[in-house]
Amino acid sequence: xxxxxxxxxxxxxxxxxxxxxxxxxxxxxxxxxxxxxxxxxxxxxxxxxxxxxxxxxxxxxxxxxxxxxxxxxxxxxxxxxxxxxxxxxxxxxxxxxxxxxxxxxxxxxxxxxxxxxxxxxxxxxxxxxxxxxxxxxxxxxxxxxxxxxxxxxxxxxxxxxxxxxxxxxxxxxxxxxxxxxxxxxxxxxxxxxxxxxxxxxxxxxxxxxxxxxxxxxxxxxxxxxxxxxxxxxxxxxxxxxxxxxxxxxxxxxxxxxxxxxxxxxxxxxxxxxxxxxxxxxxxxxxxxxxxxxxxxxxxxxxxxxxxxxxxxxxxxxxxxxxxxxxxxxxxxxxxxxxxxxxxxxxxxxxxxxxxxxxxxxxxxxxxxxxxxxxxxxxxxxxxxxxxxxxxxxxxxxxxxxxxxxxxxxxxxxxxxxxxxxxxxxxxxxxxxxxxxxxxxxxxxxxxxxxxxxxxxxxxxxxxxxxxxxxxxxxxxxxxxxxxxxxxxxxxxxxxxxxxxxxxxxxxxxxxxxxxxxxxxxxxxxxxxxxxxxxxxxxxxxxxxxxxxxxxxxxxxxxxxxxxx
Numbered sequence: 178x179x180x181x182x183x184x185x186x187x188x189x190x191x192x193x194x195x196x197x198x199x200x201x202x203x204x205x206x207x208x209x210x211x212x213x214x215x216x217x218x219x220x221x222x223x224x225x226x227x228x229x230x231x232x233x234x235x236x237x238x239x240x241x242x243x244x245x246x247x248x249x250x251x252x253x254x255x256x257x258x259x260x261x262x263x264x265x266x267x268x269x270x271x272x273x274x275x276x277x278x279x280x281x282x283x284x285x286x287x288x289x290x291x292x293x294x295x296x297x298x299x300x301x302x303x304x305x306x307x308x309x310x311x312x313x314x315x316x317x318x319x320x321x322x323x324x325x326x327x328x329x330x331x332x333x334x335x336x337x338x339x340x341x342x343x344x345x346x347x348x349x350x351x352x353x354x355x356x357x358x359x360x361x362x363x364x365x366x367x368x369x370x371x372x373x374x375x376x377x378x379x380x381x382x383x384x385x386x387x388x389x390x391x392x393x394x395x396x397x398x399x400x401x402x403x404x405x406x407x408x409x410x411x412x413x414x415x416x417x418x419x420x421x422x423x424x425x426x427x428x429x430x431x432x433x434x435x436x437x438x439x440x441x442x443x444x445x446x447x448x449x450x451x452x453x454x455x456x457x458x459x460x461x462x463x464x465x466x467x468x469x470x471x472x473x474x475x476x477x478x479x480x481x482x483x484x485x486x487x488x489x490x491x492x493x494x495x496x497x498x499x500x501x502x503x504x505x506x507x508x509x510x511x512x513x514x515x516x517x518x519x520x521x522x523x524x525x526x527x528x529x530x531x532x533x534x535x536x537x538x539x540x541x542x543x544x545x546x547x548x549x550x551x552x553x554x555x556x557x558x559x560x561x562x563x564x565x566x567x568x569x570x571x572x573x574x575x576x577x578x579x580x581x582x583x584x585x586x587x588x589x590x591x592x593x594x595x596x597x598x599x600x601x602x603x604x605x606x607x608x609x610x611x612x613x614x615x616x617x618x619x620x621x622x623x624x625x626x627x628x629x630x631x632x633x634x635x636x637x638x639x640x641x642x643x644x645x646x647x648x649x650x651x652x653x654x655x656x657x658x659x660x661x662x663x664x665x666x667x668x669x670x671x672x673x674x675x676x677x678x679x680x681x682x683x684x685x686x687x688x689x690x691x692x693x694x695x696x697x698x699x700x701x702x703x704x705x706x707x708x709x710x711x712x713x714x715x716x717x718x719x720x721x722x723x724x725x726x727x728x729x730x731x732x733x734x735x736x737x738x739x740x741x
Contacts, residue, residue, distance in 0.1 A: 179371065187490070194314060218343045225259040227252055228266065229436070238290065239299055243270040258332070258632040263287040272388065275327030283339025283405055291324045291388065291411075293345035298679035300386035301620055312466040312577050314377040314516050316412040317440060323416075334401040335392065336435075343391045348434045349381055369423050376722025383413075391474055396468070398422050406430070408493055413438050414452075419468050425450060431492040433457075438482075440465050440474035441602030442520055451483045453492035455509040458485030458685070459536065460512075464521030464547050471547065475524035479513065479531065485509030486536035486563070499535055500517050506652050508563035508601070511536030515680035516550060516570075517649055521586060522547025532561040538600070540565075541590065544572035544647040546582040552590045559597040565624055565651035566597045567606040571616050571666075573645045588617035593626045602629040602683065605657040610666030611645045615694070622673040630679030632660050637685040637709075641665075661687035661703060670696045678704035686740075691715045699723045 230236060234245035246261070246268065253259035258278030265429040266285030270338045273289070275281075283289065304319035320326050324343060327333055370538060380552060383389045389412035396419040403426045407414045410432035417423055420442040427449045430436040436452035439445055440463040441640040452459035460482060476658045486509025494584050504510070512533060515523050519542060533539070538559060542550040549571075559566060587610070605624070610616040641654035641663070655719060661677035664670065672691060672723045677687050687703035688711060696717060702725070703711050714720060714736050721732040728741055 201233045210571045220239065223251075225256075226604055227259055229261060229263055231536040234268055235267075236264065236268050236287075238267035238269055240269065241271070241292065242268040243292075243299065243350070245271055247274055248274055250274060250279055252694045263289065263337075270282045270324065271299045272321070272323065273325045275325060275330060275333055275394075278332045278373070281325070283337035283341075286546055287337070287339035289324070289339070291342050291343045291345040291391070294386050301388035302385065302544045303385040307467065309466050311468050311612065312520070315381045315383060315417070317418070317438075317467050317518060318377075318707065319394045319461070320390070320393040320416070320418065322383060322385075323390035324388055324411075325391065326393040326395075328395040330394075330397045333394070333397060334400045334403070335405055336401065336403050338404050339639075340404070341391050341405060341410075343407070343411045343414070343432075345388070346391065346409070347389050348412055349388055350390075369565050373467045375725045380654045389413070392416070392422050394418070395414065396420070400424070403427055406493060406733040407432060409433055409452055409489065410436070414542065416440065417442050418465070419472060420445075429480070429492060429493060430454070433460075433489050435461055437461065438463055439477065440518065441468055441474055442477070443473075443475050445474070445477040447477075447482060449481045449494070451485075452511070453485045453487050454511045455486040455489055456505060457510050458514045459511045460513045462523055463518040464524065465518035466520045466521060466545075471521040471577070471581070473521040473524050475546065476527070477523075477526040479526075479528045481530045482513075483532040484511050484513055484536055486532045497612070506564070506576065506650070509536050512538060512540060514540040514542070515552075516540065516542030516658035517544065517574075518576075519543045519545040519547040519549070519585065520582065523549045524551055526552045528552075528554045528557070530556045532736065533557070533562065535561045535563070535635075535649070537564045538562045538566035538568060538606075538648075539592075540568040540599070540651070542568070542570045542572070542585065543585045543587045544570065544574040545576045545585070545601065547585045548590050549587045554590075555594050556596045557592075557597070560599060562597060562600040563734055564601050565604040565607050566600045567608070568649075568651045569608040569616055569619065570649045571610040571614055572649050573611055573614070574648065575646070575702045583614050584611070584705045586614075586616045586617065589618045590618070592621045592624070593620075593622040593623075595626075597624075597626040599628060599680070600628045600678070602631045602660065603656045604651045605659045606662045607651055608655070608659070608662070608664045608667055608670070609654070611643060612666060615631075617667075618669040619667065620671040620674055621672070622671075628660050628677065628679045628683070630681040630683040632685040634684045653673045657689075658685060659687060659689035660685040663689050664693060664696075665691040667692075667696075668694045671699075672697070672701050673699045674701075676702040682706055684709060686713050689713045690717050690720075693717045693720070695719045695721075697721050698725050712739075712741040714739045716739070735741050
């Protein structure tokens with residue numbers, strides 16, 4: 178009996194030792210792997226959240242944090258995705274490389290600052306080659322020379338109430354070159370003379386190592402940019418090219434050139450955005466040839482937005498100053514504009530519930546062969562507009578491959594429920610095609626425009642040139658012979674419940690129509706000086722008025738020249 182008990186105890190001891198040895202062996206195998214995992218993935222806030230400080234970011238505004246930020250992004254991407262978090266602090270960075278399935282989240286009090294290459298401790302990614310760069314300006318031809326960029330990605334977000342400050346970004350190439358280099362370019366002929374397109378201009382090219390965009394995305398899909406603020410954004414605060422399913426919501430931009438450029442994008446929603454840009458455009462759909470083919474910007478909504486041209490920096494700080502005077506064309510920009518790049522065209526776009534303040538007016542432009550069609554604009558207020566309140570332009574700049582670039586079309590546009598106060602007296606609203614290529618099917622309804630006035634009889638006698646191939650801008654024609662609307666080369670024009678007036682006497686007629694077919698005016702009211710006609714018609718067919726007091730209802734089949 179005793180012998181059996183001893184045998185059982187011996188067997189149990191052997192089993193215990195075997196289990197212990199297996200445990201030790203397993204621990205020896207697991208321990209290095211676990212240690213490596215700890216080294217590769219520092220402690221984070223929670224599962225799926227990668228705090229940039231855990232990867233070495235200092236956030237003190239002095240250290241260069243780019244390596245740590247990119248390590249955090251790489252770790253999140255390797256894990257299948259996640260949120261890269263910037264706690265409160267100032268993160269000085271060169272190029273940040275986005276990856277798929279990644280969200281950057283900027284806490285309240287967090288600022289990503291674009292580093293200055295002149296400090297000598299780093300450079301931005303160089304601009305990648307683009308064989309089609311002659312068909313659009315330098316900024317639209319390159320994406321990698323940016324503070325934050327991504328190409329060929331999906332499921333990307335930039336979120337949070339923090340700030341992106343493009344402190345070290347440049348707005349033109351002149352800022353990245355020596356004085357001697359700039360003097361040489363200043364004395365050289367511009368691309369306006371060297372190429373038939375008028376642009377691009379060699380002086381916009383940025384030297385390698387410098388950057389000119391805050392956020393730049395190419396050929397991505399499922400992108401969200403929400404809640405962030407951008408100060409001093411470079412040539413573009415946000416450039417999206419060939420991006421599908423793009424949402425930009427509740428962003429605030431106070432910048433020195435373009436705010437939001439939506440280029441060759443589809444399924445786009447811009448909402449609750451405030452863009453202040455005194456030197457360039459605020460929200461700007463485009464359709465360039467930068468991808469190497471014509472691609473329309475289509476299925477776009479822009480709603481509940483504000484654009485303005487206050488002095489840079491005074492929008493985000495609440496100053497809203499209007500003291501700076503050295504603007505291009507002597508006025509701030511800051512508007513919503515379709516174009517100028519317009520190879521692929523614009524389709525199925527709606528703009529609603531937007532405010533323009535101290536900036537240029539709404540511009541719809543197709544000059545590079547694209548179709549601009551099916552656009553609805555509703556519920557807009559404008560105040561202190563510094564050039565044409567409305568500018569619809571079909572031109573023939575034809576910047577694109579000669580084999581495929583012809584005159585495009587601008588058609589089926591409806592603009593309604595608009596109030597405009599204190600508009601510039603020189604330019605009126607302009608709807609202008611070119612000979613042989615009419616703008617088609619434009620309807621304006623429930624619109625009130627109060628111009629500054631002050632026009633002269635000499636201005637009323639002006640005959641604006643056609644300038645078919647020029648860069649499109651309301652100032653291209655010079656001062657207007659009408660104070661309200663100048664319309665030329667249009668087929669199918671309706672105005673219903675439209676009223677124009679001025680704040681001081683103006684000796685120009687409210688409406689000048691030249692080469693128009695099918696013009697219907699109903700319930701149109703226009704203040705005009707004594708002995709100044711309401712309508713000046715030249716080569717107009719199928720013209721009618723109804724309840725346009727003091728004119729009688731009428732229909733004119735064709736008139737070569739007539740004043741009403």
